Each structure stands twice: as structure tokens, then as C-alpha cells.
Amino acid sequence: MSVEVLDSATIVSFVEDEEAFDAFIGDRFSCLDVDRDGRLSYAEMLRDLQGLRVLETHFGVDEKPDPDELARVYSSLFVQFDHDASGSVDLEEFKGETRRMMLAMAEDLGFLPVQMVLEEGSLLKKAVERELTKVPA
Numbered sequence: 001m002s003v004e005v006l007d008s009a010t011i012v013s014f015v016e017d018e019e020a021f022d023a024f025i026g027d028r029f030s031c032l033d034v035d036r037d038g039r040l041s042y043a044e045m046l047r048d049l050q051g052l053r054v055l056e057t058h059f060g061v062d063e064k065p066d067p068d069e070l071a072r073v074y075s076s077l078f079v080q081f082d083h084d085a086s087g088s089v090d091l092e093e094f095k096g097e098t099r100r101m102m103l104a105m106a107e108d109l110g111f112l113p114v115q116m117v118l119e120e121g122s123l124l125k126k127a128v129e130r131e132l133t134k135v136p137a
Contacts, residue, residue, distance in 0.1 A: 001120065004128045007113045011106035014127035015099055024126050025095045039088035042078050049074045051119070098123070 015021050032044050081089045081097045089097075102123060118125040 001117050002125070003115055004118050004125065005113050005115050006109075006124065006128050006131070007111055008106035008109045009111070010127050010131045011102055011109065011124070014123075014130050015102050015106075017130065020126075020130055021099070022095065024123065025098055026091070028123075029091050029094050039086075039090050040081075040094065041088050042075070045078055045081070045089065046074060049077050102127075 028048075029040070032040050032048055034044050035041075078089070079085075081093055083093045083096070105124075116124065118128065
């Protein structure tokens with residue numbers, strides 16, 4: 001984990017860079033697709049969904065959430081990705097929903113820079129790293 005400064009432009013720029021975004025999404029999808037069938041099952045996506053820490057509260061201090069509530073949250077997140085309701089997520093669904101979520105995050109973030117603690121390998125960390133490579137020395 002590291003503390004990084006970012007704003008909405010950092011995220012939007014990363015998402016709009018199709019080559020960088022598609023490469024990251026393709027790599028992420030491949031890592032999650034354990035059985036290599038080209039589709040992500042709920043079980044394959046669960047660990048990644050759990051990494052979103054959607055119920056974390058109190059400035060980074062975890063509270064023990066209700067397991068049933070967590071199961072409902074993760075299930076509803078999976079449904080957001082499964083656009084065709086097939087019970088699995090293909091690469092295009094994964095890419096499309098990730099793009100939508102990232103742009104929604106950027107919109108909510110606004111134009112003022114903020115400091116965030118980011119996990120290594122996360123989408124936001126990749127967006128910051130990409131932005132840093134564009135800054136002239």
C-alpha cells in the first residue's frame with residue numbers, strides 16, 4: 001500500500017487511454033479466470049469483489065460485518081458485471097462495468113486532488129503510475 005495524490009482527471013485519463021486500460025483489464029481478467037474458460041464465475045470474482053472493501057468503516061478500521069449482508073452485497077455487485085444475466089462475466093462485460101465504475105468514481109471525486117491509500121496493483125494505483133510517467137522531469 002502507498003499514499004498517493006489523485007483527482008478525477010487521473011482516473012478519466014487512464015480509462016480513456018484504451019491501450020493502457022485494456023491491457024490492465026485483460027491482465028486482471030486473466031488472473032481471475034482460474035479455469036481459463038474465458039468467463040468469470042461468481043466464485044472466481046468473489047476474491048476481487050472482497051478486495052473492494054465495500055463495508056469498511058471508521059477511517060480504515062474494519063468492523064465485523066454481518067455475513068449475510070456481505071453475501072448480498074457481493075452478489076449484487078456480481079450482477080452489475082453480468083450484463084446478459086448468464087451467470088458468468090465475459091471480458092467485455094468485465095471491461096465495460098469496470099470502466100463505468102471508474103468513471104463514476106472519478107465523477108464523485110471531483111477536480112480537487114485528494115490523498116488516498118492505494119493497494120499495489122489496484123486500478124487506481126495503475127492510474128496514478130500512468131499519470132506519473134506522463135509528467136516531464
